[in-house]
Amino acid sequence: MSTEHGEALTTTERLVLREVRSSDLPVLERMWRDAVMRRYLGGPVSDEEVAERRKYDQAGGLMVATHSGEVVGRCHLGRYRTGDLELSYAFLPEWWGRGYAREACAAAIGLAFDRFPHAARLIAVTQEANTRSVRLLEALGMARVDAFEEFGARQVMHAIDRPHSIDGEAR
Numbered sequence: 001m002s003t004e005h006g007e008a009l010t011t012t013e014r015l016v017l018r019e020v021r022s023s024d025l026p027v028l029e030r031m032w033r034d035a036v037m038r039r040y041l042g043g044p045v046s047d048e049e050v051a052e053r054r055k056y057d058q059a060g061g062l063m064v065a066t067h068s069g070e071v072v073g074r075c076h077l078g079r080y081r082t083g084d085l086e087l088s089y090a091f092l093p094e095w096w097g098r099g100y101a102r103e104a105c106a107a108a109i110g111l112a113f114d115r116f117p118h119a120a121r122l123i124a125v126t127q128e129a130n131t132r133s134v135r136l137l138e139a140l141g142m143a144r145v146d147a148f149e150e151f152g153a154r155q156v157m158h159a160i161d162r163p164h165s166i167d168g169e170a171r
């Protein structure tokens, strides 16, 4: 689907999810350095790591923007070490509290199941102390399936199964 802002992978009522472009680099760099956004993600990324990411870390994400083109955050679809599809997400703090993450992540989950037809479920891992993130996962219908210590903190894994169509077949 083409919009005035380029190729949209999917759209929602308020948002557009599209591939990352090189012009997103300034906002991505802000996301990597922002102490509030990185609070439960190991803190701001070092200058050396930012330099590396500027070279390589542009391709894997889904930029989330309003229909007028303002970037509000980013979702990322990857593979967790269990082999499960993994969703991660980071939104700019000035856009928190409007349900944008819920709207975008729900769309990203739909996209993931469409793109990867053999994936039985999708997971997300977050720090238990990251209450906004845990609330988001619950709101998305993702159930807690595991908890463990990693990176010096309690991590919780949530999962959602592939939705089934009305005739009982996996979508």
Ligand SMILES: CC(C)(COP(=O)(O)OP(=O)(O)OC[C@H]1O[C@@H](n2cnc3c(N)ncnc32)[C@H](O)[C@@H]1OP(=O)(O)O)[C@@H](O)C(=O)NCCC(=O)NCCS
Pocket: 036, 037, 038, 040, 041, 087, 088, 089, 090, 091, 092, 095, 096, 097, 098, 099, 100, 101, 102, 103, 125, 126, 127, 130, 132, 133, 135, 136
């Ligand atoms: C995790 C994170 C995305 C959650 O953001 P968020 O803004 O709290 O989440 P949402 O966009 O879903 O907004 C939900 C809130 O908006 C409210 N809201 C307002 N309008 C809404 C609407 N139209 N629809 C739904 N919810 C709405 C909800 O009631 C909820 O409020 P609450 O926070 O008081 O419970 C955000 O804190 C973040 O980016 N953190 C940094 C990155 C990070 O830690 N990622 C996790 C590791 S993967």
